[in-house]
Amino acid sequence: MHYNCCSFDVAGHNGYFQKHHLQNAKNNGVSKDEIAAAITHTAFYAGWPKAWATFNLAKEVWNENAPALSEKEKYAQTIMFPIGAPNAAYAKYFIGQSYIASISEKQIKIHNVTFEPKCRNNWHIHKAQKGGGQMLIAVGGRGYYQEWGKEPIEMKPGDVINIPANVKHWHGAAPDSWFSHLAIEIDGTEVTNEWLEPVGDEEYNKLK
DSSP: OOGGHHHHHHHHOOOOOHHHHHHHHHHTOOOOHHHHHHHHHHHHHOOHHHHHHHHHHHHHHHHTTTTOOOOOHHHHTTTTSSEEEOOOGGGGGSSSEEEEEEOOOOOSOOOEEEEEOOEEEEEEEEEEEEEEEEEEEEEEEOOEEEEESSSOEOOTTTTTEEEEEOEEEEEEEETTHHHSOOOOOOOOEEEEEEEEEOOOHHTTTTTO
């Protein structure tokens, strides 16, 4: 992959990130999707605070002179990860339009899930006999996460939610904003997902 050759420059021995390294990577054919994947993998070793600083620099470099047309395309210019294709396989479990893009299929499976404004998934449970659950890392826009019986938690880029197994919850976009998060499935035994009832308009419309 193109980004393998630039991952050392991105992280560096001391974790310092320099814009010219990213510009060199772009000039040598590294795509926006590839640099996003490289930074994501580096983050697990260098730490997420340093990774977010790199994401901000990378957005400046890869978005230079990039035209924005539709609302979806405008939003896409604000995040480093691809929005991907319509999430057709799980559409029946969502209110509104969502999109999904694979970020990593090796070692740790990571997907970027994007929600249009007002889009949210149904209440659901990540079941597991042992281990399991899910991690959400917000990477764009503004959204919410809520566990059954608890108040909603607002999510903005950089926020991390650790979802225990066997906990009923939902997540999605704020009413006035697009929202994207990385979804990371946690390994476990006898892992299944149980999809439940939708988050109703009366309940959802209380959010700001």
